[in-house]
Amino acid sequence: MEASSHQHNSSSTFFLPWLISNLPLLLLTFTTILFLLKHYKRPKKPTTTTALPPPPPGPRKLPIIGNLHQLALNGGHSHPHRRLAELARRHGPDVMHLQLGQLSHVIISTPEAAKQVMKTHDFAFASRPFLLAPSVLYGGCNDVAFAPYGHHWRQLRKICTLELLSTKRVQSFRWIRGQEVDKLVLDLRRASADASGVVDLSRMVEKLSAAVISRALFGTIRGLNQAFLTVADNISDVLSGFRMSDLYPSLTFLPVLSGFEGKLKSMREGASSILDAIIDERRSKRSSSRSSREGGEEEEEEDYLVDVLLKIQENPDQVGLTVTTEIIKAVTLELFLAGGHTSANLIEWTMSEMMKQPRVMQKAQDEVRQAFDEKGDVDEVGLHGLEYLDCVVKEGLRLHPPGPLLLPRESREDAKLCGYMVPVGTKVVVNAWAIGRDPRYWSDAEEFYPERFVDCSIDYKGNDFQFVPFGAGRRMCPGYGFGIEVVKLTLANLLFHFSWRLPGDSRPESLDMTETVGASIARKYPLRVIPVPYRP
Numbered sequence: 001m002e003a004s005s006h007q008h009n010s011s012s013t014f015f016l017p018w019l020i021s022n023l024p025l026l027l028l029t030f031t032t033i034l035f036l037l038k039h040y041k042r043p044k045k046p047t048t049t050t051a052l053p054p055p056p057p058g059p060r061k062l063p064i065i066g067n068l069h070q071l072a073l074n075g076g077h078s079h080p081h082r083r084l085a086e087l088a089r090r091h092g093p094d095v096m097h098l099q100l101g102q103l104s105h106v107i108i109s110t111p112e113a114a115k116q117v118m119k120t121h122d123f124a125f126a127s128r129p130f131l132l133a134p135s136v137l138y139g140g141c142n143d144v145a146f147a148p149y150g151h152h153w154r155q156l157r158k159i160c161t162l163e164l165l166s167t168k169r170v171q172s173f174r175w176i177r178g179q180e181v182d183k184l185v186l187d188l189r190r191a192s193a194d195a196s197g198v199v200d201l202s203r204m205v206e207k208l209s210a211a212v213i214s215r216a217l218f219g220t221i222r223g224l225n226q227a228f229l230t231v232a233d234n235i236s237d238v239l240s241g242f243r244m245s246d247l248y249p250s251l252t253f254l255p256v257l258s259g260f261e262g263k264l265k266s267m268r269e270g271a272s273s274i275l276d277a278i279i280d281e282r283r284s285k286r287s288s289s290r291s292s293r294e295g296g297e298e299e300e301e302e303d304y305l306v307d308v309l310l311k312i313q314e315n316p317d318q319v320g321l322t323v324t325t326e327i328i329k330a331v332t333l334e335l336f337l338a339g340g341h342t343s344a345n346l347i348e349w350t351m352s353e354m355m356k357q358p359r360v361m362q363k364a365q366d367e368v369r370q371a372f373d374e375k376g377d378v379d380e381v382g383l384h385g386l387e388y389l390d391c392v393v394k395e396g397l398r399l400h401p402p403g404p405l406l407l408p409r410e411s412r413e414d415a416k417l418c419g420y421m422v423p424v425g426t427k428v429v430v431n432a433w434a435i436g437r438d439p440r441y442w443s444d445a446e447e448f449y450p451e452r453f454v455d456c457s458i459d460y461k462g463n464d465f466q467f468v469p470f471g472a473g474r475r476m477c478p479g480y481g482f483g484i485e486v487v488k489l490t491l492a493n494l495l496f497h498f499s500w501r502l503p504g505d506s507r508p509e510s511l512d513m514t515e516t517v518g519a520s521i522a523r524k525y526p527l528r529v530i531p532v533p534y535r536p
């Protein structure tokens with residue numbers, strides 16, 4: 001007891017002087033704590049307005065393959081644009097998430113969502129994902145369409161819009177289109193004199209379209225065009241669809257083991273050696289015409305698209321990009337692929353739709369014949385007043401956009417789409433085919449009815465998001481003017497010079513309209529028809 005009272009006394013005698021001497025420090029600490037307590041703000045619990053938006057909805061995913069099985073399952077339609085439209089209806093009408101292999105994809109299926117991707121957030125979605133086939137075929141990112149967003153793409157895109165595919169340049173090739181369409185009409189006349197009179201219009205139109213673009217690109221180069229056509233045909237097949245090598249990019253051995261990479265490399269070598277020969281020939285033609293000009297002889301050489309690129313190569317200060325021969329080869333090959341099949345497919349589908357609906361064919365024919373009857377032939381300048389033909393072409397594009405899923409984009413930053421979060425690096429696929437058939441925007445959407453475009457300002461120039469066959473925004477097709485001229489001139493000639501019948505006793509409504517899968521959607525079965533000349 002005594003010991004404890006002693007202890008107590010000794011501690012109080014020690015504590016008091018300590019307290020007095022440290023009082024200022026204690027007061028400071030105490031007031032600091034009080035201050036901090038008063039001004040400390042608890043971090044707010046996330047409220048619904050500041051919370052991250054949810055990811056887009058989508059069907060359930062399986063391990064490893066994600067949703068690949070849903071894309072592959074036929075369900076009556078084997079084509080990706082049809083299958084994606086069907087899945088979107090059930091799982092994500094505007095924006096749908098699909099895990100395809102290792103890659104996160106977002107599928108856009110309505111005009112509202114398309115507007116957000118290609119207008120509101122166009123900058124965020126202006127890049128392209130890495131795809132093995134174009135990367136090997138174009139020797140890295142030497143081309144335009146598959147190049148990621150950046151300096152190289154911006155400069156090449158400028159060259160495309162200002163130099164290669166400008167309205168003036170497209171007009172300068174009017175004589176090529178005229179000559180090739182005249183050849184087609186002549187061939188059809190000859191065929192109509194044959195016993196059966198049946199022609200494979202799909203093949204003939206394909207030939208015409210390839211000839212127009214290859215002559216605009218390279219002029220006429222003996223023997224080389226046909227070889228180039230064959231190589232380019234094979235290439236366009238490998239550029240289509242979703243490929244395993246792209247969906248599992250980390251499995252780099254896949255394309256090697258399957259032989260796909262080897263096939264791509266040999267295609268590249270084939271195309272490259274033909275293009276080298278074409279470019280050499282154009283270079284020497286240019287230099288000989290330069291020397292004859294210097295020698296006082298006036299020899300005007302036509303500027304084909306490859307010449308425009310060679311000129312830019314010779315004057316590198318013109319653009320902020322060194323245009324190498326590899327770039328020239330990649331761009332010309334790409335323009336050939338982008339411009340050939342697309343126009344041909346649009347012509348064959350529009351003709352097919354008119355074959356199914358003789359009323360539309362007759363109306364379009366009356367318009368064209370009325371415009372050119374006196375002259376006896378169609379000329380391109382006179383086409384611009386033909387309103388119904390315009391509507392027919394638009395309706396063809398609405399129901400059969402040659403690139404139904406446009407070209408894939410990739411998000412360069414996180415973005416909010418229709419209330420959903422789309423993280424950087426997501427692959428974005430716009431289903432232009434589904435958008436063109438959205439029943440909220442198009443009445444009797446499945447019907448070929450060109451009158452819907454009469455007195456209607458909706459156009460394909462990238463401002464109306466319910467109709468985006470050429471895409472919109474920074475990545476929109478720069479060649480639509482070129483394509484549309486070929487399509488209109490060909491259709492007008494087919495309508496003016498011939499009436500059309502189906503072989504045998506086939507009824508128009510029974511014409512098969514099955515699609516085949518390729519870089520551009522073509523008819524599975526060629527359009528076999530009988531041309532009956534309007535005038536002998």
Ligand code: HEM
Binds near residue numbers: 160346407
């Ligand atoms: C009816 C004919 C054509 C159709 C339907 C068509 C359609 C398209 C589509 C859907 C795209 C992707 C747009 C996007 O991703 O938003 C595209 C891109 C492109 N098209 Fe066309 N096209 C046609 C004709 C042409 C022609 C004739 C050329 C050139 C000769 C051409 C050159 C290109 C190029 C270079 C790109 C890539 C643009 C880029 O990524 O910056 N196209 N086209």
